[in-house]
Amino acid sequence: MPQTAIQTAFVSTKLTERQTTHIMSKDELIERLIELAAKRFKAPKEELEGSSDFFDALAIDSFQAMELMTDVEEAFDVEVPDYELQGVRTFEALAVVLESRV
Amino acid sequence: MSENVVPWSSRVGPWQARVGIRRAVAKARESFNLADGPAPLVRRPVPPLTFDGKALRWKPVSVGDAEQSAQAPTILDVELHRTPCNEIGTTCLDELEQLATLVRAGAGGARALVVHSSVKRGFCAGADLRELYEGLIARGQNAGPAATGSGLVQRLGTAQAVRGFIDRIHAVFNTLDMAPITTVAAVNGVCFGGGFELALTADVIIADKSARFAFPELRLGLVPGFGGIPRLRRDLGNAVVRDLLMTGRSMGARRAYEVGLVSQLVQRGQAHAVAMRVAEQATRFDAQTTAHAKRFAKPFPRAELEREKDLFIEMMASPVVEAALKRFVESTDVRPYLP
Numbered sequence: 176m177p178q179t180a181i182q183t184a185f186v187s188t189k190l191t192e193r194q195t196t197h198i199m200s201k202d203e204l205i206e207r208l209i210e211l212a213a214k215r216f217k218a219p220k221e222e223l224e225g226s227s228d229f230f231d232a233l234a235i236d237s238f239q240a241m242e243l244m245t246d247v248e249e250a251f252d253v254e255v256p257d258y259e260l261q262g263v264r265t266f267e268a269l270a271v272v273l274e275s276r277v
Numbered sequence: 278m279s280e281n282v283v284p285w286s287s288r289v290g291p292w293q294a295r296v297g298i299r300r301a302v303a304k305a306r307e308s309f310n311l312a313d314g315p316a317p318l319v320r321r322p323v324p325p326l327t328f329d330g331k332a333l334r335w336k337p338v339s340v341g342d343a344e345q346s347a348q349a350p351t352i353l354d355v356e357l358h359r360t361p362c363n364e365i366g367t368t369c370l371d372e373l374e375q376l377a378t379l380v381r382a383g384a385g386g387a388r389a390l391v392v393h394s395s396v397k398r399g400f401c402a403g404a405d406l407r408e409l410y411e412g413l414i415a416r417g418q419n420a421g422p423a424a425t426g427s428g429l430v431q432r433l434g435t436a437q438a439v440r441g442f443i444d445r446i447h448a449v450f451n452t453l454d455m456a457p458i459t460t461v462a463a464v465n466g467v468c469f470g471g472g473f474e475l476a477l478t479a480d481v482i483i484a485d486k487s488a489r490f491a492f493p494e495l496r497l498g499l500v501p502g503f504g505g506i507p508r509l510r511r512d513l514g515n516a517v518v519r520d521l522l523m524t525g526r527s528m529g530a531r532r533a534y535e536v537g538l539v540s541q542l543v544q545r546g547q548a549h550a551v552a553m554r555v556a557e558q559a560t561r562f563d564a565q566t567t568a569h570a571k572r573f574a575k576p577f578p579r580a581e582l583e584r585e586k587d588l589f590i591e592m593m594a595s596p597v598v599e600a601a602l603k604r605f606v607e608s609t610d611v612r613p614y615l616p
Contacts, residue, residue: 238362238398238467241527245487248529256526257491 204270211246212266215239225267253277324375326385332359332369333376337387340557350560352553353379353387357394357401365471365503366405370445377452384458388564389556392479393463393549400464400488401472406497410602412438439593443502443586446471450504454478455577457568459559463552464488465545469527474505477512480571481555484530484539485548491527497605498597502589507581513538 199207205225213220216233223232230240240260247269248254253276263269327336337351355376357363365373384390394400453460453475462479469491476482476490494501501522509518517536521528534542543551559567592598 241467241489242487245489245529249486249531254529254532256524258524258526 201270201274204273205266207250208247208266208269208273211250212243215243215246223266225270226265228264229266229269230264247273251277321375321378323382324379326353326379326387328372328375328379330372330375332363333357333372335376335379337385338553340560350388351386352556352560353384353390354553355390355392357392358396360396360398362398362402362467363394363396363400363472364402364405364408365446365475366408367442369405370442370449373449374445377449380452380456380458384456387458388560388567389459389461390453390456391461391463391549391552391556392475393552394465397466399466399472400462400468401475402467403470403472403474403493404503406602407606410599410606436590436594439590440586443590446503447582447586450474450478451577451582454504454508454575455572457571458564459556459567459571461552461555461559463548464490464530464539465548469493470501470505471503474501474503474508477505477508480575481540481552482533482538483541483543483548483552483555484533485543485545486530487545488530488533488539488548489527490521490530490533490538491525492521493525493527495522496525497601498595499592500585500588502585502593504582504585506585507578509538510581511576511578 202225209220209223209225209227212218212229212233213223216235216239218233223229229235229243233239235243244255244257244260251273253273255272255276259272260269263272328334333355335353335355338354339349339351341349357369359369363369379385380390459481460479461481461483462476464476464482464484466487466489468476468484468488470493473490473492492501492505500506506518506522509521513536517538520526528536528538530539530542533539541551541555
């Protein structure tokens, strides 16, 4: 699938930017997910990649993964049911799930 | 099977079945040491107005001109503080019973009650599944040959033990639900299963943005058993209830606010402070008026609660539950598998 076909509406977490909606590529989406994860768990962003297993890379458990999902839902103004995340362990896979929701 | 053998089912009439069940129950009582299970609800001495336990602590907080007047109204501030996430096991239940006893005795004159968690992970992750599973295993081992010889006997024994626990938790939640004072739940993080059911006993739910609500029981082969469904049905449309129940998914605080489950959505870490202000506002009204208004606006779903209790106990004896609990409890994965 060409990159241009993957378009995602994005609403920033910041209140002042909440109204600023723009189209994101899948790479931008992954980048934003990595930013959110790095911020939530105070991890160096540079060490995270799209293919990183966030459970391993961030050393988090299921409770903390839920915190990340809460951040993601808030940032992208979407609702992602937990069952869609079963088996999702990388930022790339998470981006795929998100694409159908935004 | 030989053709001359008459099937057992065609030889057993209703009275024979009744005798068989009575014998099985008697055998189960002998086989299982029910004394080590949860004790039945007993009359307790009224606990002090300030309490510091292993799972709960509470204290009265004066509002308004407290310093000037001994008559200033108070709020009973209840804190859940047991790590990892305030799981409801026998320790927590015992202290919840003490709280219920205090509330039944008038809550020391407090005009409102706030329940919140000081645990970062959340309000309450529900029933203590590890304790539940270990209890089931221990009961099976204590039962000996009788249990291995008859699935019916084992199931009846399990049902007896579970009923004791469920009766106690329902008595506590019913007391909190119908207390004639204003009750507020301040929710952060995980609010799952029994924790969600505890929050639903409150008149008002304040949630911070980290809160997530869920009934994951179907994932374990169960239905919620602490009164959650009747209370959620009382407060929300049935479509939302079914969505949560039938999928086991969690609902974020914003969505919970949008559907009307949460009264106020606040910034992370602010739920308790806001809940205290809600409670303070409630103390300004006449106590009798508050009690009348609550009785009118918050019907008690007695029949549904009883039906839910029976269904939960029946399902708890299922081998499906034991298998699901075993898989969940014994998993070493950072993200234990749930269907």
